[in-house]
Amino acid sequence: NAGVTQTPKFRVLKTGQSMTLLCAQDMNHEYMYWYRQDPGMGLRLIHYSVGEGTTAKGEVPDGYNVSRLKKQNFLLGLESAAPSQTSVYFCASSYPGTNNEQFFGPGTRLTVL
Amino acid sequence: GESVGLHLPTLSVQEGDNSIINCAYSNSASDYFIWYKQESGKGPQFIIDIRSNMDKRQGQRVTVLLNKTVKHLSLQIAATQPGDSAVYFCAENPRSGGYQKVTFGTGTKLQVIP
Numbered sequence: 143n144a145g146v147t148q149t150p151k152f153r154v155l156k157t158g159q160s161m162t163l164l165c166a167q168d169m170n171h172e173y174m175y176w177y178r179q180d181p182g183m184g185l186r187l188i189h190y191s192v193g194e195g196t197t198a199k200g201e202v203p204d205g206y207n208v209s210r211l212k213k214q215n216f217l218l219g220l221e222s223a224a225p226s227q228t229s230v231y232f233c234a235s236s237y238p239g240t241n242n243e244q245f246f247g248p249g250t251r252l253t254v255l
Numbered sequence: 256g257e258s259v260g261l262h263l264p265t266l267s268v269q270e271g272d273n274s275i276i277n278c279a280y281s282n283s284a285s286d287y288f289i290w291y292k293q294e295s296g297k298g299p300q301f302i303i304d305i306r307s308n309m310d311k312r313q314g315q316r317v318t319v320l321l322n323k324t325v326k327h328l329s330l331q332i333a334a335t336q337p338g339d340s341a342v343y344f345c346a347e348n349p350r351s352g353g354y355q356k357v358t359f360g361t362g363t364k365l366q367v368i369p
Contacts, residue, residue, distance in 0.1 A: 185359040232298050242289050246298030
């Protein structure tokens with residue numbers, strides 16, 4: 143049981159380049175989330191999904207797109223990277239219901255030059 | 256807007272002592288309050304949560320206290336160990352069940368002195 147995995151672990155992009163971050167979970171969770179973590183800002187929600195085929199905007203969605211074609215995968219895309227998107231990105235998943243526990247992946251450190 | 260914050264950015268504690276990490280919140284409508292631990296280079300890990308209708312909840316070596324009168328949340332760690340060194344986040348969930356729109360605080364770094 144691998145839990146939540148993220149690929150890649152590190153990436154350096156030039157301004158304007160695009161990339162996709164992949165998140166996979168093997169816990170059969172309905173809900174999945176993408177967060178970014180910046181110094182002094184805590185975790186901020188970018189997009190989330192409450193089930194296969196559905197996505198919704200979080201707190202800071204601009205510049206990002208997501209897709210949830212399969213229940214176990216949640217993709218985060220940057221179409222035209224900007225230096226302001228330099229951050230550590232975390233994916234998380236959870237069960238629906240009153241359980242508050244979200245399971246986080248190890249993170250992807252992205253630098254945009 | 257509503258926010259979740261912390262009193263102390265860094266807390267240094269002697270190994271074996273008890274640690275207390277504090278958090279102030281502003282959304283009185285939140286239903287759950289949650290503590291996460293994040294070790295260096297890793298993702299956050301759930302520690303414990305407490306519902307708004309409770310004042311205290313205990314886990315293994317940890318206790319969370321909720322004071323709704325002053326909108327204050329604390330995490331107490333008994334007999335702090337080197338493995339407890341991490342950043343601790345408080346968070347709030349405004350609704351029970353369904354999508355967990357959790358708002359995270361900025362974190363407190365706990366340093367355990369051997």
